[in-house]
Amino acid sequence: MAKLNPNLLYLTLLLFSIAVASAHVFFEERFDDGWESRWVKSDWKKDENMAGEWNYTAGKWNGDPNDKGIQTSEDYRFYAISAEFPEFSNKDKTLVFQFNVKHEQKLDCGGGYMKLLSGDVDQKKFGGDTPYSIMFGPDICGYSTKKVHAILNYNNTNHLIKKEVPCETDQLTHVYTFILRPDATYTILIDNVEKQSGSLYSDWDLLPPKKIKDPEAKKPEDWDDKEYIPDPEDKKPEGYDDIPKEIPDPDAKKPDDWDDEEDGEWTAPTIPNPEYKGPWKPKKIKNPNYQGKWKAPMIDNPEFKDDPELYVYPNLKYVGIELWQVKSGTMFDNVLVCDDPEYAKKVAEETWAKHKDAEKASFDEAEKKREEEDTKDEVDSDVEDNDDDGEDDDDAKEKDDREDDSADAKEKDVHDEL
Ligand SMILES: *[C@@H]1O[C@H](CO)[C@@H](O)[C@H](O)[C@H]1NC(C)=O
Numbered sequence: 001m002a003k004l005n006p007n008l009l010y011l012t013l014l015l016f017s018i019a020v021a022s023a024h025v026f027f028e029e030r031f032d033d034g035w036e037s038r039w040v041k042s043d044w045k046k047d048e049n050m051a052g053e054w055n056y057t058a059g060k061w062n063g064d065p066n067d068k069g070i071q072t073s074e075d076y077r078f079y080a081i082s083a084e085f086p087e088f089s090n091k092d093k094t095l096v097f098q099f100n101v102k103h104e105q106k107l108d109c110g111g112g113y114m115k116l117l118s119g120d121v122d123q124k125k126f127g128g129d130t131p132y133s134i135m136f137g138p139d140i141c142g143y144s145t146k147k148v149h150a151i152l153n154y155n156n157t158n159h160l161i162k163k164e165v166p167c168e169t170d171q172l173t174h175v176y177t178f179i180l181r182p183d184a185t186y187t188i189l190i191d192n193v194e195k196q197s198g199s200l201y202s203d204w205d206l207l208p209p210k211k212i213k214d215p216e217a218k219k220p221e222d223w224d225d226k227e228y229i230p231d232p233e234d235k236k237p238e239g240y241d242d243i244p245k246e247i248p249d250p251d252a253k254k255p256d257d258w259d260d261e262e263d264g265e266w267t268a269p270t271i272p273n274p275e276y277k278g279p280w281k282p283k284k285i286k287n288p289n290y291q292g293k294w295k296a297p298m299i300d301n302p303e304f305k306d307d308p309e310l311y312v313y314p315n316l317k318y319v320g321i322e323l324w325q326v327k328s329g330t331m332f333d334n335v336l337v338c339d340d341p342e343y344a345k346k347v348a349e350e351t352w353a354k355h356k357d358a359e360k361a362s363f364d365e366a367e368k369k370r371e372e373e374d375t376k377d378e379v380d381s382d383v384e385d386n387d388d389d390g391e392d393d394d395d396a397k398e399k400d401d402r403e404d405d406s407a408d409a410k411e412k413d414v415h416d417e418l
């Protein structure tokens with residue numbers, strides 16, 4: 001037998017450990033040149049002329065004008081686009097789904113979510129009704145909805161996360177990360193900061209609950225659930241019951257023209273007695289025998305059957321964006337599907353984190369310009385507006401209509417998800 005070269009052995013071990021430690025990337029899209037060959041724009045809503053165009057752009061403000069993404073570019077339109085990757089199962093693997101989203105429009109109602117789809121999807125027909133496995137990302141509507149959606153499909157049913165996860169609401173780029181682990185735990189991060197984490201068992205209703213209240217249990221007859229009782233030591237003060245409820249009004253005077261013969265004997269009208277305190281009640285004390293509120297004991301739920309593969313999506317194959325936008329301007333970039341949270345973190349650092357300060361500066365400049373133009377417009381229109389008030393009313397009306405539409409759109413979204 002040949003003697004093994006120790007250097008070669010060392011190298012082999014080193015290479016092996018690098019291979020183990022390295023991430024498996026199932027899909028990564030930075031929207032460089034050639035992205036269009038990887039993505040399929042759906043024909044969904046085209047025949048109704050309701051399919052919106054994507055703009056390939058770095059956006060109005062950015063940290064690097066050469067770093068482009070795709071942005072919705074028409075108001076009141078549906079958007080559907082998807083990309084395929086080699087099918088895989090996340091069984092025994094950590095699944096990481098991450099992307100950048102920026103709402104350049106001041107979004108009053110709409111989403112910036114992405115989907116992972118399984119099996120065979122006709123990408124040309126991908127739309128709102130196409131079943132998906134995971135939907136994840138921010139959703140904003142009015143003042144009340146500003147949250148991160150994490151919808152999981154299980155047993156052909158979509159389940160919404162039960163915990164509130166607030167999303168970002170400004171007009172800058174943010175990285176959204178969803179991590180799903182083989183121990184059925186998950187973590188949601190925004191900009192590499194953990195915002196929520198927990199278990200698939202408790203934070204979604206995928207399975208019936210493990211434990212339920214024993215439906216057979218009854219409160220024992222002698223269960224003492226009175227927290228306070230009358231103080232047995234407290235005694236009614238002497239003469240308490242002699243205090244009258246009402247007394248003659250001491251300020252009343254017999255009228256001067258009162259005729260005892262004709263009117264009868266004058267008596268003063270009565271008034272409530274300020275001394276009167278109502279029927280006597282002993283004061284309350286804490287019940288020394290108080291056993292607390294009775295609760296039925298928890299038992300194993302006979303309906304619960306564990307599924308050790310609760311977290312498994314056996315044939316993930318596509319990433320897709322499907323949106324309805326009342327106001328366009330939502331932009332996506334740096335889409336990543338991999339098995340390594342550390343790798344995803346590094347990608348976020350190299351992309352979003354590297355450019356965020358420059359993007360903020362670029363945004364601030366754009367805002368300053370916009371404000372200056374607004375002020376200029378106001379001065380101009382003050383001059384013009386003197387005898388044409390009707391226009392403002394029309395503007396206000398249009399705004400109202402849009403808000404109504406936003407509410408409708410929201411309703412549609414929620415409807416679709418459920
Ligand atoms: C695409 O985006 C750029 C940058 O925001 C903008 O100037 C341009 O008008 C957009 N094009 C369309 C068709 O929306």
Ligand SMILES: *[C@@H]1O[C@H](CO)[C@@H](O)[C@H](O)[C@H]1NC(C)=O
Pocket residue numbers: 155206207
């Ligand atoms: C899956 O869904 C069907 C139909 O709704 C239901 O009868 C069944 O109990 C569900 N199975 C699990 C494991 O949730």
